[in-house]
Amino acid sequence: QVQLVESGGGLVQAGGSLRLSCAASGRTFSSYTMAWFRQAPGKEREFVAANSGRRGYTYRADSVKGRFTISRDNSKNTLYLQMNSLKPEDTAVYYCAADLYSSTIATRIGGYEYWGQGTQVTVSS
Numbered sequence: 001q002v003q004l005v006e007s008g009g010g011l012v013q014a015g016g017s018l019r020l021s022c023a024a025s026g027r028t029f030s031s032y033t034m035a036w037f038r039q040a041p042g043k044e045r046e047f048v049a050a051n052s053g054r055r056g057y058t059y060r061a062d063s064v065k066g067r068f069t070i071s072r073d074n075s076k077n078t079l080y081l082q083m084n085s086l087k088p089e090d091t092a093v094y095y096c097a098a099d100l101y102s103s104t105i106a107t108r109i110g111g112y113e114y115w116g117q118g119t120q121v122t123v124s125s
Helices: none
Strands: 004-007 010-013 018-024 033-039 046-052 058-060 068-073 078-083 092-099 119-124
Touching: 004 092, 018 033, 018 092, 018 119, 033 068, 033 078, 046 068, 046 078, 058 068
Parallel strands: 010 119
Antiparallel strands: 004 018, 018 078, 033 046, 033 092, 046 058, 068 078, 092 119
C-alpha cells in the first residue's frame, strides 16, 4: 500500500509560480513511475507530467511544456511540480499518482494504481 499526500496548492495571480509537493510512503519510491494529473471543474481529469523512476526520463503534456517542471527527490520520497507562468486555465485540483509496476510512462488514469487526495490551485486573472 502506498500513500500519497499533496501540498503546496493555493491562490496565485496569472504569471505567478507555485511548487507542488507529493510525499509518498514506501521503501522503493525510486522505482515508482510518478505523475501529476489535474481536474478542472466540469472537466475530465487530465495528464500533466510524469517521471519514470527506473528509466529516469520525464514527459509533459503540451499545454504545460516550457512552464511546468516535474522532479523528484528519492532521498525524501517526494515528487515536485514547479509551475511557472501560471494561467487562469491552469486552475484545477492537482493530483499525484503512482505506478509501481511499469517502467514506462502512462498518460491515462488507468495506468496508475495509487492517488493522492488532491490540492487546489487557483489562478486569478
